[in-house]
Amino acid sequence: MKKLEITTPSAYWEKKTQAMIIKDVTEEIKTEACQPTNRPYIKGVIRAEQEEKNILILSHVSPVKRLDGKRASYRVEYRWLRNADDVHSVMGRDFSYWEKKELTKALAGHCLFDCFRLF
Numbered sequence: 001m002k003k004l005e006i007t008t009p010s011a012y013w014e015k016k017t018q019a020m021i022i023k024d025v026t027e028e029i030k031t032e033a034c035q036p037t038n039r040p041y042i043k044g045v046i047r048a049e050q051e052e053k054n055i056l057i058l059s060h061v062s063p064v065k066r067l068d069g070k071r072a073s074y075r076v077e078y079r080w081l082r083n084a085d086d087v088h089s090v091m092g093r094d095f096s097y098w099e100k101k102e103l104t105k106a107l108a109g110h111c112l113f114d115c116f117r118l119f
Contacts, residue, residue: 022111023050028087029057046074049112055079055087056112064097072097076106076116 029048044060057077066072076096082089100107106115 021051022113024048025050025055025087029055032088046107047112050084050087051113053081053084054113055081056116058103058106058112061097066097070099072099074098074100074103076112078116 024047026045026048030045046058046060048055048057055078057079059075059077060073061075063071063073064075074097076098077093078095079090079093081087082091103115106112
């Protein structure tokens, strides 16, 4: 009889994080251009990281008023891809806006996937 292994959510995440291979795709994202104008698609990209079919992009933007009334100057874009080998094969994306004081780890150079829990 096979014994079932019960894993708590935090233990599952720690195990998953150790196995992740993070790739820096900052330059590829910075050089994305809108067609036909050839202007940069995202301005102010600070860092972009890819893990399999997921990409997180941290960028500095003009201040935006959030629903909680606070003004945020940073945006985190989460993209999920159709093909892990092509950062431009975007199936969907989601945005969140952050204040500088909320991003101390991310701005200090920590892995974006460790700073933002997507799943």
